[in-house]
Amino acid sequence: MSNSQADHIRRAVAERAGRTFPAKVADWIRDRPEGGIAVMFCIAQILCIAGALMFPGEFRYLLPANIAVTLKSIAPLGIMALGVGILMIAGEYDLSVGAQYSFLAIVCATVSNQLLGDISEEHASAAAPFIAMALVLTIGALIGVFHALITLRFNIPSFITTLGGMLLWKGATLLYHGASALRFKPTEPFRTIFGGEIGVIHASIIWFSLFAIAFYFLLHHHRLGNHFYAVGGNRNAAVAIGIDPARTKIIAFAIAGFMAAFSGVVAATRVGSIQPGGGLGMELQAIAACVIGGLALNGGRGSILGIVLGTALVFTIQDVLLLLRAPAFYFEMFVGSLIVIAVVLNTAIRRSKA
């Protein structure tokens, strides 16, 4: 009796599928939160490349050395932001990822060095840094689970739990190691796998890309990703339909902790030493990158592409300011403005659609 109704939907769907490619892109930009940021990113790149072509002497944006440095510096924050972003989509925060980043890198270096994983040891162990890394990745995930259990068991905002966690792991870093820098020069093949370079491509950016692709499939194409969106978008609806929000959120917290640990180890491998305070403020930068990339602060909305573009845009700005020899505080001023502009744009787009 109502098959005609389904037919008219089918026709409409077919019509939309038959749009020209530019029309699809235009709709994507208008409909998706990451569409706006993609446009901003492209404009920024075009301006930078044009500037570099016009003033090759002054503005060395296209110099391989500059590209290499920018790509390298994107990776640690990007890896962290992927975890933070997935957790945000599931409706929770992790403010402790910056502290975990330092703490777990130091644990990794200490354990690795004790197992003779330093490159200058006489009988250096090739396995030691891998063992140490596996250990801290596990600890990172467990810290996430720990935060999740407290948040869910006592039904308190994760903002509070992980604010406490941030101070706790910061203190734990000083307790465990002290305030001095720690050497981390791991043996091969660890060093190449996590710190090697092919041309301008650093290993860390490859890891970032691999994680971005893996999480793209998890978030957008796997059942679990669907549950992250459901739980973050409307917890009660998710419960009513039979999704276990506790289980879903515990997994998201574990991912955030795991990624913080991974990011810390990769950054430490690249630099060769760890400053105990190195991760301070990174949690806010990661959240900023996510918000710029179109993730909603109250959960349920966002995409992996948005997180990647948000991170990339932040570092493009940083790079440009460095090339222009602008004082460091300009960076924070720019990122600060960008956060507000991005959210204003997203809200305006949503409002015009509703």
Place this chain on the structure above:
Amino acid sequence: MSEPRHALRHPQKPAHIPVDRPTEGIRPEETPLYEARKIVKRYGSFVALNNMDFHIGRNEVVGLLGDNGAGKSTLVRMISGINPPTSGEVFINGKKTDIRTRAESEASGIETIYQDIALVDSMSITRNIFMGREITGRFGFMDHRKMEEVTIDILGSAVQISGIDDPRKEVGFLSGGQKQAVAIARAVHFKRNILLLDEPTSALSVRETEHLLGYVRDLKKEGTSSVLVTHNLYHAFMVCDRFVVMSHGAKVFEARKEDTTIEEVTDHVIRT
């Protein structure tokens, strides 16, 4: 309770059962599909369900009526497992069953249209319909094409939903009635033995309401029993075989359609 006003409305018809006093109600004759006995549900010190007996028979539509705050939605959520009772027993097909999560009620073939809709605004229609029950291939990856195909069928057939032509549309951009229609379509698609409808027509147009009520009546023949929660007694009389009136968390009146009149049921709903 004001006697003169009632006297004015129904001068010749005194109530059979004293008002505001819980009643035993009707005992099921054959083993019901679902039976809850002596259900108590407390929220802290507040008693939302007080020694409530409730059953759903085979090929039956039960009308669950009562004033605002009577406990109808609490009972519906209890049956669907998301609000487990403080005490009491539940029998499915005569077998004692513990239903304390949505997963357990789903296993018993219970599907619910919740009063608060239970959709995620930031997700597409397709994703909302298959939320928690995604069609997946190997390793849990979703089969988007199949889900969309089924969604189009559902949107076209179960309930006629006006103005929806894009299964990828975000639910947050739908109208109130369209949202309700999506929630109905979802429940109708997954229904098996029992369909619970908690004020399903509150946002629907006249045409859609007629369609849904007709559908609920037809479901009986296919072997799916329903519980219809509504404030509209005419709708209830159109489709229900039995009426249960609740007040303050307890059953105050119960009668089969053939043993009562719309006036009598109305009387019990407004008196309590």
